[in-house]
Amino acid sequence: MQPTTTAERSFQIFNQILMVFLALVCLVPLLHVLALSLSSSASVMSNQVTFWPIGLNFNSYEKALENPTFLPALGLSAKRTILSLAVSLLVNCLAAYVLSKGGGRDGIAGYKGFVGFFIVAMLFNGGMIPTYLLVTKIGLYNSIWALILPSAVNVFYLILIMNFFKALPKELEEAAFMDGANHWQVFARMFLPLSLPVLATVGLFMVVNDWNEWFMGSIYMKGDNVPLSTLLKSIISVPIVDASNASEVAKLNNRSIRAAQVLIGALPILLIYPVLQRFFTQGIVIGAVKE
Amino acid sequence: MNTATTIKKKEKIVRRKDNWQLYLMLSPAVVLAFIFVYIPFGGIVMAFQDYKPYLGISGSKWVGWEQFKFMFEYPDSVQVFWNTLRISLLKLFFGTVSTLTFALLINEVRKKFLRSAVQTFVFLPHFLSWVVLGGIFLEILDPTNGLVNEALKVIGFDPIFFLGDNNWFVITVVASDVWKEFGYGSIVFLAALAGINPALYEAAQLDGAGRWKQTLHITLPSIVPTIAVVLTLSISQVLNVGFDQIFNLYNPLVYGKGDIIDTFVYRMGLVDGNYSFSTAVGLFKSVVSLFLILGAYRIAYKVAGYKIF
Numbered sequence: 001m002q003p004t005t006t007a008e009r010s011f012q013i014f015n016q017i018l019m020v021f022l023a024l025v026c027l028v029p030l031l032h033v034l035a036l037s038l039s040s041s042a043s044v045m046s047n048q049v050t051f052w053p054i055g056l057n058f059n060s061y062e063k064a065l066e067n068p069t070f071l072p073a074l075g076l077s078a079k080r081t082i083l084s085l086a087v088s089l090l091v092n093c094l095a096a097y098v099l100s101k102g103g104g105r106d107g108i109a110g111y112k113g114f115v116g117f118f119i120v121a122m123l124f125n126g127g128m129i130p131t132y133l134l135v136t137k138i139g140l141y142n143s144i145w146a147l148i149l150p151s152a153v154n155v156f157y158l159i160l161i162m163n164f165f166k167a168l169p170k171e172l173e174e175a176a177f178m179d180g181a182n183h184w185q186v187f188a189r190m191f192l193p194l195s196l197p198v199l200a201t202v203g204l205f206m207v208v209n210d211w212n213e214w215f216m217g218s219i220y221m222k223g224d225n226v227p228l229s230t231l232l233k234s235i236i237s238v239p240i241v242d243a244s245n246a247s248e249v250a251k252l253n254n255r256s257i258r259a260a261q262v263l264i265g266a267l268p269i270l271l272i273y274p275v276l277q278r279f280f281t282q283g284i285v286i287g288a289v290k291e
Numbered sequence: 292m293n294t295a296t297t298i299k300k301k302e303k304i305v306r307r308k309d310n311w312q313l314y315l316m317l318s319p320a321v322v323l324a325f326i327f328v329y330i331p332f333g334g335i336v337m338a339f340q341d342y343k344p345y346l347g348i349s350g351s352k353w354v355g356w357e358q359f360k361f362m363f364e365y366p367d368s369v370q371v372f373w374n375t376l377r378i379s380l381l382k383l384f385f386g387t388v389s390t391l392t393f394a395l396l397i398n399e400v401r402k403k404f405l406r407s408a409v410q411t412f413v414f415l416p417h418f419l420s421w422v423v424l425g426g427i428f429l430e431i432l433d434p435t436n437g438l439v440n441e442a443l444k445v446i447g448f449d450p451i452f453f454l455g456d457n458n459w460f461v462i463t464v465v466a467s468d469v470w471k472e473f474g475y476g477s478i479v480f481l482a483a484l485a486g487i488n489p490a491l492y493e494a495a496q497l498d499g500a501g502r503w504k505q506t507l508h509i510t511l512p513s514i515v516p517t518i519a520v521v522l523t524l525s526i527s528q529v530l531n532v533g534f535d536q537i538f539n540l541y542n543p544l545v546y547g548k549g550d551i552i553d554t555f556v557y558r559m560g561l562v563d564g565n566y567s568f569s570t571a572v573g574l575f576k577s578v579v580s581l582f583l584i585l586g587a588y589r590i591a592y593k594v595a596g597y598k599i600f
Contacts, residue, residue: 005501007501008501008502011399011502012399012400012401015396015399015400016400016402016405018396019396019397019400019405019406019409020405020409022393022409022413022474023408023409023411023412023413024412025470026412026413026415026416026470026474027412027415029427029428029431029438030415030427032430032431032438033426033427033430033431036430047436047441050438090319091319091320091323092320094316094317094319094320095316095317095319095320095321097316098313098314098316098317099317101313105305105306105307106306106307106310107306107310107313108306108310108313108314108317109306114317114321117321117324118320118324120328121324121328121329123581123584124328124332124577124581125328125331126328126329126330126331126332126333126334126335127331127334127335127556127570127573127574127577128553128556128557128560128561128569128573129334129337129556129560129561129566129569129570129573130331130332130333130334130335130337130570131327131331131334132560132561133331133334133566134326134327134330134331134334135327138326149323149326149327150327151327152323152327153320153323153324153327153328158320177307182309182312183309183310183312183313183316184312184316187316208418211420212418212419212420212422212423213420214420214422214535215534215535215538219561229420229422232422232423232426233422233425233539235426236422236425236426236429236539237425237539237542255430255436258426258430259426259430261426262423262426262427262430265420265422265423265426266419266420266423269418269419269420273415273418276418277411277414
């Protein structure tokens with residue numbers, strides 16, 4: 001299907017230019033903020049910076065990290081993301097293993113009931129206020145587990161993993177059972193190693209979600225004991241009083257520092273993005289449904 | 292399969308001896324879902340009470356439908372329903388059109404390198420949180436120093452207060468959402484496009500159909516089921532307009548058109564402490580969403596055989 005006519009050739013050229021333009025549109029805001037974060041405060045204040053740093057320096061990053069709440073928040077975010085990944089992956093994989101066996105001879109009685117139970121949990125929730133009251137009532141307030149347990153069961157991921165488990169050849173586990181293996185062994189030594197692609201996909205999505213999640217941090221955590229995303233939220237939402245005095249009052253130049261803080265918040269995502277990219281076609285079935 | 296299961300049912304299923312362990316394996320998920328999803332369902336009764344934290348659910352006064360009556364009479368809550376619907380429908384329309392157009396156009400790019408390079412960049416915003424993007428947009432849309440307004444000044448326009456003017460706020464919310472999601476959203480359509488039988492195009496070429504005619508008569512009809520599924524599923528989410536986005540971009544100046552159900556519930560409940568009223572508003576939203584979701588799944592199943600379990 002090579003373009004042959006002039007009309008088609010000019011379409012190809014126009015289309016390629018348009019695509020490059022769209023790619024730039026997606027990149028330009030990030031580049032601008034990156035340039036701001038690396039520029040001297042004088043050049044930022046006089047609005048000289050566009051996409052290339054002027055007066056290159058790393059002062060803003062140093063200042064951002066000097067903020068006494070910043071590093072602990074970064075640490076809490078990292079801890080939360082790793083713990084959440086471990087808990088959530090384990091819980092969902094175990095459930096997926098069981099449900100992948102169906103309700104017949106290999107599975108459990110009440111299979112259909114459990115499926116319904118999880119579907120309802122996927123489609124509905126008790127709402128913001130009742131969930132908030134529950135989490136505080138059971139003593140999770142200001143505990144890292146408040147950021148992990150409420151969202152640990154993710155039925156979309158559960159279904160994705162379950163479908164992958166279902167597609168594994170039955171003969172393998174039958175052979176293992178014949179040799180005297182139990183369910184835990186089949187799960188840990190056979191299903192998990194065979195499912196690395198899907199586990200990587202789901203795991204990466206979990207990492208992105210947990211790192212980016214800020215709302216639970218803002219309602220379940222106290223004071224400065226918040227994950228980085230929540231801290232960033234409070235940093236960026238400087239109240240705008242009205243159009244005229246907004247700039248003078250609010251930003252007597254921490255624009256550059258703010259830019260640095262925002263980019264540090266995005267850094268882990270930017271770092272795993274190349275890996276992530278390899279996996280999203282697999283994850284898309286879920287992603288498309290999810291939002 | 293069906294006959295086999297019915298026969299088994301008659302016989303009584305003999306399960307493996309150690310299958311009780313399966314319940315053990317399932318229990319963490321069941322317990323967590325029960326605690327964090329099912330128990331809060333019980334909190335819904337608050338919507339019918341005048342809940343006071345020091346009295347608890349058992350001690351608070353029962354008021355029946357009062358909260359709901361108030362909701363429909365209170366101008367602010369009526370306003371947020373319209374705001375939600377307006378932003379949502381605008382997002383639905385512009386989001387679908389831009390995503391589909393982008394998928395069709397990138398699919399025409401024959402240079403492999405260009406294609407994957409472009410995709411790398413347009414997928415990226417999807418993975419950044421609204422906190423980060425909020426920070427970026429507040430910076431570049433700033434009325435006096437922002438990049439966008441600097442550019443407007445250069446070409447001779449007056450600066451625009453994108454996040455401080457009600458109408459501009461709605462436009463900004465829709466545009467930034469389109470910006471964030473058009474790339475990633477196109478993956479579904481690209482997968483559908485890749486599945487089209489190439490023989491169809493060859494036959495059309497033999498018949499002398501140009502690229503435009505091929506798009507019109509082969510490409511579009513082939514992905515109609517995908518479009519239908521994506522559309523119906525988005526319609527089921529019509530009341531979820533993106534709490535994260537609005538919350539990270541809005542401010543009291545734009546509550547008029549920018550405040551949506553979720554942000555309203557948050558402020559009424561967790562900020563102002565009107566637990567009952569805010570639960571009632573949330574419940575109303577959930578019930579409407581429930582019907583939309585059930586309807587959408589039914590349509591998606593009928594149109595394209597789409598099934599989740």
